[in-house]
Amino acid sequence: MTCTVNGVPRTADDVWEGESLLYVLRERLGLPGSKNACEQGECGSCTVYLDGTAVCSCLVAAGQAVGREVVTVEGLSGGPDAEPGPVQRAFLAAGAVQCGFCTPGLIVAVDDLLSRNPHPTDPQIREALAGNLCRCTGYEKIMEAVRLAAGGQA
Amino acid sequence: MTTAIGRPIDRVDGPAKVTGAGRYSADVPLPGLVHAVVVGSRIPAGRIISIDTRAAEQANGVLAVLTHLNLPKGGSVPPLVPSLAGAAATGQTFFPMQDEVIHYAGQHVAVVVAETLEQAEHAATLLRIDYAAAPFVTTVEQGREQAYEARRIFGGFLPGRVERGDVDAGLAEAAVTVDLGYRYAANHHNPIECSATTAVWQGDRLTVYDATQGPNATLHTLAELLNVMPSHIRVVTDFVGGSFGCKAMIWDHPALAALAARHVGRPVRLALSREQMFSSVGHREQQEQQLTLGADAQGRLTAVRHHKLSPTSHFDDWAEPSLGVASQLYACPNYQGVYRLIRANTMTPTFTRCPGEASGMFALETALDELAERLGLDPLEIRLRNYAETTPGDGTPWSSKKLRECYRRGAELAGWDRRDPRVGALRDGDTLLGWGMATSAYPCYQPGNPQRARARLYADGSAVVQASISDIGTGSATAMTQVAADGLGVQLERVRFQYGDSDLPNTAAAVGSAGAGMVSAAVHVATTALRDQLIAQALADPGSPLHGADPRQVTVAEGRMALRERPDVGETYAALLQRAFMADAEAVGTWNPPPDTSGGSMTFGAQFAQVAVDPDLGLVRVRRLIGVFDAGRILNRKTAHSQLMGGMIWGMSHALLEGTRMGPDGRWANASLGEYLVPVNADAPEVVVETVESTDTVVNPLGVKGVGEVGMVGTAAAIANAIHHATGKRLHRLPITIEDLL
Numbered sequence: 001m002t003c004t005v006n007g008v009p010r011t012a013d014d015v016w017e018g019e020s021l022l023y024v025l026r027e028r029l030g031l032p033g034s035k036n037a038c039e040q041g042e043c044g045s046c047t048v049y050l051d052g053t054a055v056c057s058c059l060v061a062a063g064q065a066v067g068r069e070v071v072t073v074e075g076l077s078g079g080p081d082a083e084p085g086p087v088q089r090a091f092l093a094a095g096a097v098q099c100g101f102c103t104p105g106l107i108v109a110v111d112d113l114l115s116r117n118p119h120p121t122d123p124q125i126r127e128a129l130a131g132n133l134c135r136c137t138g139y140e141k142i143m144e145a146v147r148l149a150a151g152g153q154a
Numbered sequence: 155m156t157t158a159i160g161r162p163i164d165r166v167d168g169p170a171k172v173t174g175a176g177r178y179s180a181d182v183p184l185p186g187l188v189h190a191v192v193v194g195s196r197i198p199a200g201r202i203i204s205i206d207t208r209a210a211e212q213a214n215g216v217l218a219v220l221t222h223l224n225l226p227k228g229g230s231v232p233p234l235v236p237s238l239a240g241a242a243a244t245g246q247t248f249f250p251m252q253d254e255v256i257h258y259a260g261q262h263v264a265v266v267v268a269e270t271l272e273q274a275e276h277a278a279t280l281l282r283i284d285y286a287a288a289p290f291v292t293t294v295e296q297g298r299e300q301a302y303e304a305r306r307i308f309g310g311f312l313p314g315r316v317e318r319g320d321v322d323a324g325l326a327e328a329a330v331t332v333d334l335g336y337r338y339a340a341n342h343h344n345p346i347e348c349s350a351t352t353a354v355w356q357g358d359r360l361t362v363y364d365a366t367q368g369p370n371a372t373l374h375t376l377a378e379l380l381n382v383m384p385s386h387i388r389v390v391t392d393f394v395g396g397s398f399g400c401k402a403m404i405w406d407h408p409a410l411a412a413l414a415a416r417h418v419g420r421p422v423r424l425a426l427s428r429e430q431m432f433s434s435v436g437h438r439e440q441q442e443q444q445l446t447l448g449a450d451a452q453g454r455l456t457a458v459r460h461h462k463l464s465p466t467s468h469f470d471d472w473a474e475p476s477l478g479v480a481s482q483l484y485a486c487p488n489y490q491g492v493y494r495l496i497r498a499n500t501m502t503p504t505f506t507r508c509p510g511e512a513s514g515m516f517a518l519e520t521a522l523d524e525l526a527e528r529l530g531l532d533p534l535e536i537r538l539r540n541y542a543e544t545t546p547g548d549g550t551p552w553s554s555k556k557l558r559e560c561y562r563r564g565a566e567l568a569g570w571d572r573r574d575p576r577v578g579a580l581r582d583g584d585t586l587l588g589w590g591m592a593t594s595a596y597p598c599y600q601p602g603n604p605q606r607a608r609a610r611l612y613a614d615g616s617a618v619v620q621a622s623i624s625d626i627g628t629g630s631a632t633a634m635t636q637v638a639a640d641g642l643g644v645q646l647e648r649v650r651f652q653y654g655d656s657d658l659p660n661t662a663a664a665v666g667s668a669g670a671g672m673v674s675a676a677v678h679v680a681t682t683a684l685r686d687q688l689i690a691q692a693l694a695d696p697g698s699p700l701h702g703a704d705p706r707q708v709t710v711a712e713g714r715m716a717l718r719e720r721p722d723v724g725e726t727y728a729a730l731l732q733r734a735f736m737a738d739a740e741a742v743g744t745w746n747p748p749p750d751t752s753g754g755s756m757t758f759g760a761q762f763a764q765v766a767v768d769p770d771l772g773l774v775r776v777r778r779l780i781g782v783f784d785a786g787r788i789l790n791r792k793t794a795h796s797q798l799m800g801g802m803i804w805g806m807s808h809a810l811l812e813g814t815r816m817g818p819d820g821r822w823a824n825a826s827l828g829e830y831l832v833p834v835n836a837d838a839p840e841v842v843v844e845t846v847e848s849t850d851t852v853v854n855p856l857g858v859k860g861v862g863e864v865g866m867v868g869t870a871a872a873i874a875n876a877i878h879h880a881t882g883k884r885l886h887r888l889p890i891t892i893e894d895l896l
Contacts (some may be wrong), residue, residue, distance in 0.1 A: 032181035033174020042827040073174035088172035095792040099627025100171030101346040101395025130836040138803035139838040
């Protein structure tokens with residue numbers, strides 16, 4: 001299968017069509033930043049952009065991503081050795097990261113929220129991120145990170 | 155001189171986590187890696203009559219199918235010892251796939267190894283396993299008649315019965331008594347990362363990348379299970395995606411991954427699925443508690459009788475110690491606590507965040523609220539009247555206790571004195587509002603095994619400090635970097651803390667809120683030893699400006715040693731080492747924990763909750779949670795407060811959402827994140843966390859009491875007490891559901 005991932009055309013061989021996009025990213029394309037945690041679209045840890053729409057990559061079949069553009073958490077910092085992007089910096093500054101396993105999906109979800117709504121209210125943030133489970137932080141620091149990122153302070 | 159400790163610095167592991175660069179145990183790339191999946195028993199009791207593996211073995215990509223018929227037999231199962239001790243710590247004293255007997259649903263009965271995960275999962279569906287089912291017990295309701303009093307619980311560490319004074323006499327002299335029965339659903343940890351192990355053999359040497367709270371616990375457990383020398387095993391844990399107790403003890407999947415890897419001669423990754431997490435890594439057991447309190451007319455407790463009944467496995471007498479803190483918190487001369495167990499067809503229950511404190515304190519703190527109401531006392535006042543100035547029982551002094559300050563500050567933040575205490579008096583339109591409060595406490599467990607760390611300073615003045623502990627998301631790597639910087643007297647950015655590796659000096663696992671206190675002690679001892687060693691070298695070196703000085707007059711800051719009174723006289727570590735042609739200097743530090751302090755050392759807190767209840771729909775929304783804690787010294791305010799907040803949301807979740815239901819077929823009925831409810835962002839209230847200044851000179855060198863669990867302890871009771879304030883209903887079952895409020 002061929003698709004564009006983080007701006008680069010990528011090809012993976014021997015892909016079974018039923019494989020998830022998440023599996024292809026993690027196991028075949030060497031991008032394990034997106035996490036596998038529930039396999040049913042409940043937790044949001046595998047959130048990526050597919051043609052600009054945030055999706056749970058565990059629910060996207062590899063065949064559905066053929067010829068399309070995928071952006072993962074690795075793509076939001078502009079490269080593996082680049083500095084973290086603004087949403088990523090906000091998560092660091094606010095202390096919104098604990099174990100970090102929900103973080104990649106949340107970073108994509110927050111990036112998506114702020115691209116659609118640059119100045120969200122607190123209830124809008126909470127609703128927009130209700131599909132991204134975090135078990136460590138209690139969400140308060142994540143709220144702070146989104147406010148920071150929205151305010152351009154990070 | 156303290157410069158780094160206490161500062162709210164950003165996480166040292168943060169950049170790797172926000173960019174997706176962090177490699178968790180299922181992310182480690184290895185050439186030739188193949189995938190293993192475990193298959194669980196469909197029945198909770200009985201035996202396997204036959205396993206037909208032919209179709210699975212012939213499926214595309216399959217390398218092996220392991221069952222009890224062909225799994226290589228290994229060593230012995232070590233005893234069940236809590237992983238705190240830095241030794242072997244098996245989750246249960248049963249290892250699967252040794253014979254055909256089934257003890258619980260989900261018990262691992264086969265491992266399928268294939269080139270890809272999808273192939274392994276597909277092949278697993280092709281196994282034909284025929285069972286002969288036997289009668290089973292999986293719940294308190296089914297096993298009540300066969301309950302027995304436990305001689306010891308918790309891996310043999312705690313007695314099954316604790317008594318002081320005369321509880322019957324205490325109840326007889328009471329002016330008021332309450333006698334309440336509590337019921338609790340089972341809970342599953344559900345960290346976002348499912349447990350995973352990647353195992354690779356090189357000859358007779360094994361390297362395991364394991365999601366564990368204790369790399370040493372994994373190492374020593376594997377050594378015994380596989381009958382391999384510990385020297386030939388290395389366990390690496392760079393990142394752990396949360397745990398909450400399910401990665402504290404070592405379950406069978408790391409050993410199965412290692413056995414599978416040896417069998418197929420390739421590196422093997424075994425990642426549990428979310429559903430398998432419900433029957434592979436323990437749980438908080440379903441339980442009932444019966445609590446009887448007696449008090450005199452002034453509200454002073456005269457008796458506490460607290461009994462617990464819960465199912466355990468067929469192999470181990472495990473009950474979370476629900477009665478522990480509740481027996482120690484208030485000054486009451488007469489106490490009786492008894493654990494009764496039921497042999498059930500479940501796996502051995504295990505540590506789950508606040509293992510025991512959350513359930514036991516829910517009972518005590520809601521019962522105390524009820525007692526206060528009967529006596530016409532303010533809930534805060536009854537707690538102050540029973541304030542234990544010394545440890546109840548033997549009267550030893552507390553290592554430190556600033557609980558009064560927590561009460562005072564929490565009440566101030568909540569506006570406690572200004573609320574209308576009458577039931578149902580507060581409203582927001584049609585919505586009923588209520589305030590409740592509860593005390594939190596969590597013991598400082600510090601097992602006796604020595605804690606070690608190693609410090610190395612290079613000739614350019616940069617340093618590496620090492621200890622084996624893993625960072626499960628708590629921030630220990632960040633806090634230890636701060637401790638090391640202060641211990642050495644160098645700048646934070648010149649220190650790297652290396653951790654998560656069994657080859658590094660042994661420490662306790664990151665469990666029981668003890669990691670920060672115990673490991674910081676070792677890091678402190680190692681780094682100050684190296685500092686003292688370097689100062690001694692300077693004093694003995696005729697080429698040093700400090701030659702012949704009094705060591706007590708020498709201080710170190712920013713990598714430079716100098717006389718306290720004459721800061722111009724001194725030199726840098728770098729200058730000292732370079733002059734001596736030394737590339738580096740090194741010291742190992744060992745901290746031996748004091749004899750058992752668990753009776754007289756606790757983290758404390760006061761928690762307040764405001765809830766809104768829709769009287770027509772029975773919906774409860776938590777609006778505010780306030781927690782003020784005495785956790786001893788805070789190493790990093792940012793990470794510590796986040797831990798406390800997360801704990802409080804766990805408490806809210808325990809109160810209102812979490813419960814694993816046992817199906818009539820003896821299997822967990824809601825084994826997914828779709829059906830096992832945990833809070834989402836939209837459920838979270840406003841959370842206020844503060845810590846009070848507290849100095850503890852007894853517990854460990856830096857006075858750290860721990861923050862991992864205490865945030866959760868009082869939350870559920872504060873919420874239930876707030877629901878009573880709003881609605882007048884006393885609820886004694888967790889989780890509290892809509893049905894309870896209609």
